[in-house]
Amino acid sequence: MKKQEYYSIGNIGQRLGIPPSTIRYWENVFQDLWKPERSKGGQRRYSKTDIDFLQKIIRLSRERTLESVKSILKQEKLQAEAETAFDWSGKVVLVTGGTGSFGTAFISRLLKEHDPEAVRIYSRDELKQYQLHQKLRDPRLRFLIGDVRDRERLIKATLGVDVIVHAAAMKQVPACEYNPFEAIKTNVLGAKNVIDAALINKVPKVIALSTDKAVNPANLYGATKLCSDKMFIHANVYSGKRPSRFACVRYGNVLASRGSVIPLFLEQRKTGSVTITDPKMTRFWLTLREATTLVMKALAFMQGGEIFVPRIPSMRLVDLATAIAPECRQKVVGIRPGEKIHEVLISEEEGRYTYHRDGIFMVLPHEKQHISGNHNGWKQVPGHFIYASNTNDRWLSSEDLRSLLEREGILN
Numbered sequence: 001m002k003k004q005e006y007y008s009i010g011n012i013g014q015r016l017g018i019p020p021s022t023i024r025y026w027e028n029v030f031q032d033l034w035k036p037e038r039s040k041g042g043q044r045r046y047s048k049t050d051i052d053f054l055q056k057i058i059r060l061s062r063e064r065t066l067e068s069v070k071s072i073l074k075q076e077k078l079q080a081e082a083e084t085a086f087d088w089s090g091k092v093v094l095v096t097g098g099t100g101s102f103g104t105a106f107i108s109r110l111l112k113e114h115d116p117e118a119v120r121i122y123s124r125d126e127l128k129q130y131q132l133h134q135k136l137r138d139p140r141l142r143f144l145i146g147d148v149r150d151r152e153r154l155i156k157a158t159l160g161v162d163v164i165v166h167a168a169a170m171k172q173v174p175a176c177e178y179n180p181f182e183a184i185k186t187n188v189l190g191a192k193n194v195i196d197a198a199l200i201n202k203v204p205k206v207i208a209l210s211t212d213k214a215v216n217p218a219n220l221y222g223a224t225k226l227c228s229d230k231m232f233i234h235a236n237v238y239s240g241k242r243p244s245r246f247a248c249v250r251y252g253n254v255l256a257s258r259g260s261v262i263p264l265f266l267e268q269r270k271t272g273s274v275t276i277t278d279p280k281m282t283r284f285w286l287t288l289r290e291a292t293t294l295v296m297k298a299l300a301f302m303q304g305g306e307i308f309v310p311r312i313p314s315m316r317l318v319d320l321a322t323a324i325a326p327e328c329r330q331k332v333v334g335i336r337p338g339e340k341i342h343e344v345l346i347s348e349e350e351g352r353y354t355y356h357r358d359g360i361f362m363v364l365p366h367e368k369q370h371i372s373g374n375h376n377g378w379k380q381v382p383g384h385f386i387y388a389s390n391t392n393d394r395w396l397s398s399e400d401l402r403s404l405l406e407r408e409g410i411l412n
């Protein structure tokens, strides 16, 4: 094995163009995050990793105070810790709705960055499964045709599974309104089937995806997801001393996911005008990558009974339209049935049971018997907390949105 190389403080000071006194000062400022080794005689010895860390400080501190550099680096460290805290190696993972926008991004990342034994994709349409197979071509993938409405099939599919990520859903607001019982069969009864199968097969960790529309729902889609959330949280009571634990993640609109407004604006911009439902409308926004990070973190943090919510920015719909189609006329067409002007991720009632840590909120159930394990390291949010898209303290301007869309390869 190659021997680790070390450098003296003078040596790396010269290399990075900073005086040793600055390095010593930074060592003090960043002591929670970074501690170079010392030789037996007490001399500092800097490794390649230490040099990388110093280079990062130099780069970040060009435009920021040391306090904000510290907070960025702390965030990165905690994110890395949380992601690696859940050990995927040798795990059998089943993703319902694995061919959807979230499922595809999650599975691709899981296979690339971790070492699961097998990933089972559970969904109905064989064409989407074939396309995903062609795209990923990974021997750890298993493609299972099945409907979440089919309890027997789910029981077979979840045999020997360690983790279930439940992403399958009907999620188009108008489709759910027009086909109410279909939405209930997939989103509510389907959720119950996933829970039953997990309990029967003693699946240790189950995480269900939820949405801001489940908070004070204004449409059937949100109402079905609220029922689903309640069932997943309550499932911990059914589980009792059995090993299965259930939690949810809840987030807002995902950048350019199927059926989102972005593909619509991209299409409309060819016509010279884009439609805005209401100029006051605001939404939470996150990228698919952030959604996958949230689920990975949630799996690491979950004890059972939590709803994990990411701390994410808001945007105004008009700013998004400007970012995508700056040259287009914006035509106001009025709010659609079941739509809200603003979305809420954590209601005032839930705010009383909300904690935060490292860019994530955690809502605990009101009933103590639904809570499993302990939640050390989480801090309660201040009183009267509510997390809504219009009162958020983080915003994306139309310039931010434009660069985000360019970075994601959506605008070119």
Ligand SMILES: NC(=O)c1ccc[n+]([C@@H]2O[C@H](COP(=O)([O-])OP(=O)(O)OC[C@H]3O[C@@H](n4cnc5c(N)ncnc54)[C@H](OP(=O)(O)O)[C@@H]3O)[C@@H](O)[C@H]2O)c1
Pocket: 096, 097, 098, 099, 100, 101, 102, 103, 122, 123, 124, 125, 126, 128, 146, 147, 148, 149, 166, 167, 168, 169, 170, 171, 186, 190, 209, 210, 211, 212, 225, 251, 252, 253, 254, 255, 257, 258, 260
């Ligand atoms: N996209 C967003 O902006 C957003 C925001 C917040 C929360 N969420 C939640 O995140 C989850 C994933 O969303 P997504 O954007 O990835 O959705 P998506 O792209 O529409 O994918 C849905 C997936 O579910 C499968 N599916 C649908 N009905 C099914 C059924 N009855 N049985 C089995 N599989 C079924 C679909 O495949 P088949 O059609 O082949 O079965 C597909 O794989 C959903 O629970 C959604 O509520 C999404």
